Amino acid sequence: MAMELGPGIPRMCPCGALTILLTSKTKENPGRRFYRCGVVFGENHLFKWADEALVEEIEALAVKQSTIENEINEVKDLILDMKKDITEIVEVVAALSTKLRK
Template sequence: MDLGRGIPRRCDCGAATVVLTSNTARNPGRRFYHCGAISGENHVFKWLDEAHDEEFVVVANKLATMEQDLADIKEDLADMKNDISLDVILTNMAELYQSSLLSYINVTLMDYFPILELHEETQALVVERVPDNSITDLYGLRALCKLMKALAERSRKFSPETKTTVGVAMVAV
């Protein structure tokens, strides 16, 4: 009968094992596992100290596996924390970029040229110019706003007869 490693819980006959003490001259007082139902050659018999030694090896192996699993989980957790930190940093940077972009459009450009003073079609053109949110577009928009402001100021100085000349100049630019 193969008992396997560690402490035997049941005999092959299905009976639970019991712990008994040896009264023999060869092993006086030594404890052992034995079938709780029947004595015999095909039933459980294992010395308690040997079973415990085997059980300690089994438990030590399980513990080593669990410690390795725990180390892997901690490493995964640290990676996740780093990923989350990176995501938070990138999100914060995106929010800062977006808010600075909006501030740039709302404050800087409006100081140069108040867009609300333009005709609706021109406002739409200005808004179309910014959807990519690129710095190049913003600098281009700033230059365009400065030019449009200068042209608008010039048109205010001219009489109604010369406004057509300014309109042609705006189209040519």
């Protein structure tokens, strides 16, 4: 198979067709699930074992999750900085209004 495939569960065959999930009935791989091009079964169309695809999918999700965790921490830091800025602004406004009242 000389197709460029991303990791994980294949949603689409390079031909543009959606994939389907089927179960192997061969002697070599009885009961093993696989993804296949939903239109054409053959060369240049997608074939991928589901167990391998799922392992890749989980690995890709783990990477995504740690990226999201890092982004959440960055946002939390930003919010803390903004809270400090707001506290300062409130103090300045309070000081100014005290001066104005005098």
